[in-house]
Amino acid sequence: MSTYTADLRRTAQDSQHYSTLRTLFITIIIFVLMFVLYFLTQEKQINNVKPAYFYPHWKKKQPPLMACGVPVENDPIVKVTNLKAYMVGSYVEHRQKVKQIRTIAIVLRSENTGYQCILCCNGRTVSVSATHSIHSDHFGFEYGTADIFCKVPEKCPTPTHVAITSRSVKENKTLQDIHAFQPIRNQKKLEVFPYEFTVCISAMYDYVDVLMLVQAMEMFKILGVQRVAIYKTSCHPVTQKVLDYYVSQNFVEIIPWRISSYINVSRGWKKSVSPGELHYFGQIAALNDCVYRYMYQSHYVALQDLDEFILPINLKNWTELLPELERKYNHNVGFEFENNFFPVYMKDPKPGKNTYSPDSWKKVNGLNILEYVYRISNDPTMFNNFKVIVNPRLVFEATVHGLLQSLKGTVRVDHEIARMYHIKNFQKKVVGERSYILDTHLRDYADRLIPAVSNVLQKVLGI
The missing domain is CATH 2.60.40 (Immunoglobulin-like)
Structure with missing residues (x-):
């Protein structure tokens, strides 16, 4: 074999060895890059997982008790x-x-x-x-x-x-x-309760008013409420996100209310107008259950809706109001708060250059309670509806407006001491010839309400 031929063979072997090394090196680089890319992808997915309160159904299914x-x-x-x-x-x-x-x-x-x-x-x-x-x-x-x-x-x-x-x-x-x-x-008859005030809400169905829901929760907190019990049939997915947040804060208890799966329920109180077999989603049964559920958990319970706000006129909150009512009227009674309608068709045309209507709130579905400052006058010669705050241990049977059976009955609170502000969506013709009164008392809570609501909307919805 000539020297030239040997050199060619050696060169070919070197080239083949180099090619093998290069292929192995490229393979290793590709493998490392794929590993890094996979790691980064997984980390991004983990970071994008929403908090547990958005997905309560992810909880591991437990065997039945x-x-x-x-x-x-x-x-x-x-x-x-x-x-x-x-x-x-x-x-x-x-x-x-x-x-x-x-x-x-x-x-x-x-x-x-x-x-x-x-x-x-x-x-x-x-x-x-x-x-x-x-x-x-x-x-x-x-x-x-x-x-x-x-x-x-x-x-x-x-x-x-x-x-x-x-x-x-x-x-x-x-x-x-x-x-x-x-x-x-209620196995034990307790004398000391974990909550001072509990609000009973029944019954939530097809609920979409996200802004008012947050406003109601934060107003309840300002008034001194520590617990809200909601009997829920259905709601919008965004509403559920808000509810899950308040559940995670141990402020709201959701009681599943599936009576409509068994009975043809009415969506109103009058059978001739809203047909069905059971009054308004079984609201009365839910209210009674709430009274007994919190009988030995809460000093007082309020039976009301999310668009209703029982406000003291000259005091700050319920913590100050209820002891004053007990001194004035009687310790062992329930307290009725006169209903006052604030119709949504009387929206304030000039809410003060966004003072009471932040731009961020306009991205959320629902009514802004601070924009309604005109209430319909009540006729003092006629019966006006009301909602109650009561010591639940005095109650045997509750109803939508008041109590059917209780130990000591109820008293109507003077509307100059406290009254209920009810943001109501109904047609103008229903009102008739009643006059309107400018009443901005809800805005007295704006300095605390606005930042609290904005904080929740940003935290839960990113708005």
């Missing part, structure tokens, strides 16, 4: 098997001479049947007969709110769960007919 071998349903509504009746909430009634379980229910008023309670006690069931009473404020609808009572027997002094069945069901078949037990709340 059981009582006496039967699943436990913590939320309303529990269907009573073979009857047109629905359990809403069950509570120990401490105010009677004989210890009882009171179950707030929604029943078909024409269904003539007897009920029995199945109590769960330390892993075994006890059946006791029950009595029931239908509330009078059913407004002529087929279904109405009812209380189902069962005495606590000596052999079961501290039942933890209850189910309702028909009295005609044979005892040996009872458990076969129970789909779910309901927990019995």
Whole structure:
């Protein structure tokens, strides 16, 4: 072999070796780049995950709680098997001479049947007969709110769960007919409460007014409220984001309200105008459940809506107002606050160069309560509706406007001491010939309300 040929072969081998090294080097570089790109992509996705309060349904599904071998349903509504009746909430009634379980229910008023309670006690069931009473404020609808009572027997002094069945069901078949037990709340009669003021809202459905929702929550805080209970059927996804935020702050409790899945509910109070089988999404049952749910959690409860604001006239908040009312009227009564309508068609044409209407708020769906400063005059010779703030331990039956049964009744608060501001969307022809009064009292809270609302909108919605 010539020297020239050997040199060529050596050069070829070197070239092949170099090519192999280059290919390996390029492969390593590509692999490293792909790894870095993958890492950066994953980090971006992790950073873009929204807080948990936006996605409460991501919570790991827990196995169902059981009582006496039967699943436990913590939320309303529990269907009573073979009857047109629905359990809403069950509570120990401490105010009677004989210890009882009171179950707030929604029943078909024409269904003539007897009920029995199945109590769960330390892993075994006890059946006791029950009595029931239908509330009078059913407004002529087929279904109405009812209380189902069962005495606590000596052999079961501290039942933890209850189910309702028909009295005609044979005892040996009872458990076969129970789909779910309901927990019995208010086991202890407390004297000290975690909340001073709780607001009960019922019932939220198809809710889209995001701005007013935030304004209501922040106004409640300014007035001294520590808890808001909302019985929710449905709402807009953006509304849900706001609700999730307040739930994460431990300010709001959402009680799922699915009665419309079982009963044809009305969207109004008058059957001839708004047909259905049950008054206004079962609002009255929800209000009664809220009173009992917070009976030993809150000093006072307010039964109102999100577009209603009970405001003291010369005091700052409810913390100052309620002791003053108790001194003036009586300690053991409920307090009625006269309704005053602020119609949305009377919007302030000049809200002060965005002083009461920040530009950022205009990006959010809903009414701005600070833009409504004209109230419709009330006729003192006529009955004017109201909402109440009351010690819940005085209440037996609540209704939309006031109380049906209570220990000491209610008193109407002088409207010069406090009144309710109600932002209402209705047609002008409904008002008739009543006059309008300029009333800017809501704006007395603007210095605290505006920054609080803006902060929540920015934090939750990025606005």
